[in-house]
Amino acid sequence: LKRKGFSSVPDVKWEDVGGLDSLRTEFHKNIIRPIKYPDVYKEEGIKTETGFLLYGPPGCGKTLIAKAVANEAGANFIHIKGPEILTKYVGEAEEKVRRIFSDARTCSPCILFFDEIDSLTKKRGTEGGSGGDRIVNQLLLELDGGDRRKGVYVIGATNRPDVMDQTLLRPGRFGKLLYVPLPNQDERGLILKALSRNKRLDADVDLMAVARSEACENFSGADLSNLMMIVTNAAFEEKMSKIEAASREGTSSQK
Numbered sequence: 238l239k240r241k242g243f244s245s246v247p248d249v250k251w252e253d254v255g256g257l258d259s260l261r262t263e264f265h266k267n268i269i270r271p272i273k274y275p276d277v278y279k280e281e282g283i284k285t286e287t288g289f290l291l292y293g294p295p296g297c298g299k300t301l302i303a304k305a306v307a308n309e310a311g312a313n314f315i316h317i318k319g320p321e322i323l324t325k326y327v328g329e330a331e332e333k334v335r336r337i338f339s340d341a342r343t344c345s346p347c348i349l350f351f352d353e354i355d356s357l358t359k360k361r362g363t364e365g366g367s368g369g370d371r372i373v374n375q376l377l378l379e380l381d382g383g384d385r386r387k388g389v390y391v392i393g394a395t396n397r398p399d400v401m402d403q404t405l406l407r408p409g410r411f412g413k414l415l416y417v418p419l420p421n422q423d424e425r426g427l428i429l430k431a432l433s434r435n436k437r438l439d440a441d442v443d444l445m446a447v448a449r450s451e452a453c454e455n456f457s458g459a460d461l462s463n464l465m466m467i468v469t470n471a472a473f474e475e476k477m478s479k480i481e482a483a484s485r486e487g488t489s490s491q492k
């Protein structure tokens with residue numbers, strides 16, 4: 238796999254993602270398997286979806302699962318952070334978009350992830366100026382690039398699919414819309430499990446009970462991650478206080 242300065246294979250694993258099972262299946266069938274077994278797909282003449290739009294409330298795993306897909310497929314990942322393309326890449330709007338796709342082609346198989354894609358792709362002819370229209374037009378050209386796009390999968394993420402130029406959502410473009418919901422009780426448990434994968438938990442910690450508790454109702458994955466950080470730090474504080482107390486006792490008994 239070719240590596241470029243602007244891309245890398247993310248280190249997020251499937252196991253780091255809690256829940257989102259139907260999304261895993263979609264990505265497995267449409268991205269991971271075709272990348273891993275290109276010959277079988279070619280032989281059978283099977284084409285799969287190459288463009289996806291993840292939508293839903295913030296902090297529920299859109300970025301996380303996109304990275305895990307790249308890791309699982311062993312593919313490169315290019316992260317375009319919304320409006321940042323306007324400042325990070327030089328040249329006219331069209332040139333910037335062209336550059337991103339040509340970068341992606343040079344390191345294919347590659348997942349091109351557009352975060353906050355709504356900020357770049359407002360409906361054409363609305364406020365936001367002609368710069369926005371030009372980005373949408375160039376995106377359409379690149380997405381419809383057929384064979385030229387080979388090995389470049391696009392995933393967009395947004396909380397506002399409704400404000401996007403709807404022509405972008407046709408098949409072959411960001412054609413497969415996948416909703417990433419706020420987790421339910423069971424899914425909160427799975428997320429807590431994923432978040433504590435590399436942590437040492439006391440035997441009496443019941444993650445499912447935490448997930449069921451009223452305090453966690455309406456928590457997003459990001460909220461659960463924050464909760465996990467708070468309890469980890471609290472446990473560490475407790476441990477440090479013990480170490481410091483033992484060390485103080487040690488010094489005083491030496492006197």
Ligand code: ATP
Pocket residue numbers: 253254255256257294295296297298299300301302352394395396417428431432457458459460462
């Ligand atoms: P935004 O719309 O704000 O960009 P997002 O949907 O892309 O949000 P992420 O950036 O993927 O959200 O999630 C933020 C953090 O929350 C993750 O890095 C992770 O720690 C935690 N998290 C969110 N969802 C999950 C999940 N399903 N499983 C495990 N961790 C999660």
